[in-house]
Amino acid sequence: MRSGQVTIKDIAKELGISASTVSRALKDHPDISVKTKEAVNALAKAWNYKPNAVALSLRSSKSNVIGVIIPEIVHHFFSSVISGIEKIAHDAGYNVMIFQSNESFKRELDNAQALLSSRVDGVLVSMSKETKDFDHFRELRSNGIPIVFFDRICNELSSDNVIVDDFAGAFSAVQHLIDTGCKRIAHLSAPQHMLLGQNRQKGYRQALVKNKLPFVEDLVIKCDSFDEAIIKTPDLLNMAEPPDAIFAVNEMTAAGALSVIKKFGLKVPEDISIIGFTDGLVSRVTDPALTTLEQHGHEVGLKATELLVDRIVEGNMDYEPVTKVVKTNLIVRESTKRI
Structure with missing residues (x-):
């Protein structure tokens, strides 16, 4: 006999079937074969399986x-x-x-x-x-x-x-910028306590490393909304050596950056390229339309x-x-x- 509290997952693993199949077999569900029901019930009895009390309570209501x-x-x-x-x-x-x-x-x-x-x-x-x-x-x-x-x-x-595979998505975005000739790429990032923000920044950095481009701390700014982009993009453009591309953590941030860049009299993508994350309506209606990563929501x-x-x-x-x-x-x- 198995020691400790037996779970549906234990029975499923032993019999090589899914936990949901075990659950339905124990409830005598008509979609489950007689042979499977017999095997599940026999093992449940042998291992003294007891249904979880909280789960039973939830099912009753x-x-x-x-x-x-x-x-x-x-x-x-x-x-x-x-x-x-x-x-x-x-x-x-x-x-x-x-x-x-x-x-x-x-x-x-x-x-x-x-x-x-x-x-x-x-x-x-x-x-x-x-x-x-x-x-x-x-x-x-x-x-x-x-x-x-x-x-x-x-x-x-x-x-x-x-x-979403944020790391791979960010890597492909920055790689695309590098492939088009960009060498000084800024990143408008999400807060770094969020795993999403961490992974997108890691993808950005890894693409730089792979292509032997330096990571410049001043080119990475916490900025993940349209309003923040309006405030913070000028700091990038006023640098002694401004970026030639921006990878934004989402499309609204990219749209905000684009708005500022155009007010500075710069051309996109001739003077500076922009990529956002998320392929929504905004990315398609900006002028120019934004290169983005489709997240498949x-x-x-x-x-x-x-x-x-x-x-x-x-x-x-x-x-x-x-x-x-x-x-x-x-x-x-x-x-x-x-x-």
Whole structure:
């Protein structure tokens, strides 16, 4: 007999099947074969498997609602993610409750408490820029509510994540600038307490290293919004040796930088090239249109919700977290020179 508390995952591993299959077999689900049901129940009995009490409690008061906390709703990437979330949730029989933190830690706390009070079955989260304490997420988990983080994830919690390949995306953006002849490339970056910001800056630096270009600290500025770009881009342009390219952490920052550059009487991309991250409507309507990285927000939403629904179906909080990565791709427009 196996020692310690046996979980659905233990049974799944032993039999070489998925945890959700074990869960459905234990519930005598009609989609599961008789042979599989017999094997699962026999092993569960032999190992003295006992269903998780919290999970059972949740199932008895199932809400069929998935909660979502995002920084902004009016944002191309997050609205694309929501479309993916809605697709999977609807197909699986869940309603979606969406909260906006508006980049505020306090509002995120309030959002989490509202979801806890609503007894949602699971939560999808992309954290605010201000979030550095994670007790509100621990509270959700301790109450038997599974969480999947997406895009902006939490390294301090053992959790499921769906992320964009920020490192590779940033590397390809800077490599493209270098391939077009740029040598002094500035980076308008996200806050470095965010993993997203760290990985995009690492990709930027690695591309410089690979091409034997120096890393110049003065060319890296914390700047990740349109308004910040309006304020801080002049500092770059007024340098004794200004940059010949800018890699911005998102498209709104890139658009702000572009606006300032044009007011300085400079031409894009002849005098300075610009690349942003996220391929939204803004990137297509600026003049010139912005070269960007497509983050595939819809796919992020699909994968995150599929993962969360699996966790809800499994009905057990004792699982090994997984991280799924969505690749980016470079979309070249008029804001960078042609190779």
